[in-house]
Amino acid sequence: MNILITGGTGFVGSHIVKLLTSQGHHVYIMTRSPEKHESKGKVHYVSTDVAAEELPRIRAAINLAGASLFGRWTDERKEAILKSRLETTNNLIELFRNMDEKPDVLISASAVGWYGTSDNKIFTEKTTTPGNDFLADVCTKWEAAAKKAEELGIRTVIARFGIVLGTEGALPLMEKPVKLFIGGKIGDGEQWVSWIHVDDLARMVKFCIDEREISGPVNFTAPYPKRNKDFMRTIARVQNRPHWTMAPASLVKLAAGEMSEMVIEGQCVKPAKAVVLGYTFQFPILEAALHNIQKREQNYDSIL
Template identity: 55%
Template sequence: MNILITGGTGFVGKHLTASLHKKDHHTYILTRSPENKENTNLTTFIGYDYPAEKLPVIHAVVNLAGESLFGYWSKKKKDAILSSRINTTNHVIDLLQKMKTKPDVLISGSAVGYYGTSEDLIFTEATKQSGNDFLAHVTTQWEKAAKKAEDFNIRTVYTRFGVILGEEGSLPYMQLPVKLFAGGKIGNGEQWLSWVHVEDVVRLLEFCIFNKEMKGPINVTSPHPKRNKDFMRSLANVLHRPYWLPVPSPLIRLVVGEMAILVNKGQYVLPQKALDNQFEFSFPYLKEALQHIKQRHQDFNK
């Protein structure tokens, strides 16, 4: 198959591309600087000005591009977080419109931030009401832009990612205080963290590509979320570090501004559609997921 990916050089994109290559699928990576990339027999880098008519038949599109959420959320940063996702998705829709033969599916990134935050509610894909904070606004606009693909009779999936654990992303930031012997819960520690191992992210993305029953919102999270206090305790245990020093919520907000909502607040999200469609997680439990990531890091650095 020919699969077009935006954000193909990012954390999830690199893992997805590598997995698709193992199955002999050809990836077309949409990037702003194709001249700095080297094509291979299974990867072709194309720019945003690449004509649609020059592409071969594309069987699936995976839209993962977007400004990183990490960093102080100034107005400029928040504008970039929103505009990068909307502009890229609009470009993808324009590309789809110009394709003579349409792909079977568009998988467009989103996030569990769609649901807003809560310490007591359980969210599934059946939850229709979005939250009212900045991340909820971003994800609703992002999904709205991608929904235009349905006008071309393209099966459209909105993958609502939880906190993705791996060698990149948020885990290195979360590990740092623990490694420095300053690990502990953040705030009161009661906030839910809906996490997922990056390998399960890739497997679920591929599941959505090849399973025609998968459409609409799909929660990409482990079936076993953890409260922050339990997540940090497990992380300290796996890293053989003490778990003892709470981090006050106001301190987090002082350092990263409104981005503090990512760690001070949370939501309990279940991947109900994945479970209903018999998707089996390789890492449903946190301790095993963290141990696997640690071992892989150690093996890589030998």
């Protein structure tokens, strides 16, 4: 199968590419600078402005590209976060329009931030009303752009990612205070953390490609989200470090600005659709997921 992907060189994208190529699929990674990469084996690099006729028959497309959410959300940064996602998605839809044979399916990334934040609600794919903050607005507009693929007869899956755990991404930042023996909850610690191991995320992408009855929003989260206080306590236990401090929410807001909403507020998001349709999680339990990632870090350090 030939699969097209945007954002394929990033943390999440590279794991998806590795899984797909290990299963024998050819992956075409769209990038602004294909000349900086060497196409090899089943991995091919193409320009973001590639013409439809330059590609083979694409059976599935995965849309991940967008400016990082990490960093202070200045007005300029917020514009880049939204613009990068909409431009990439709109360009992808235009590419599909020019294809004689359209992809069978589009898996387009979004985030659990679509739901907004709550300490007491449980969100599933049956939730129909988005939140009203910046991230919810970005996700709503990003998803609307991706859904234009449905007008072309392309089955469209909106992949709402939770916090993706791996040796890169958010986890190293969350682990750092713990490793420095100053780990603890953020604020009152009651905010929910809806997480997923990067391996499960990659496997869920392939699951959504294969299962033709899946469409619309799908929560890419593990079945057992954690309160922040329990999440941080689990990190400390796995790292064999103390869990005793508390980072005041006011200080986090001062340091990170509006982006602090991602860590001092949260949402409890359950993967109801994936569970009903038969996806089996490799890492449903946080502690096992963290032990697996720690082992990978140690193996990497031993190689160095």
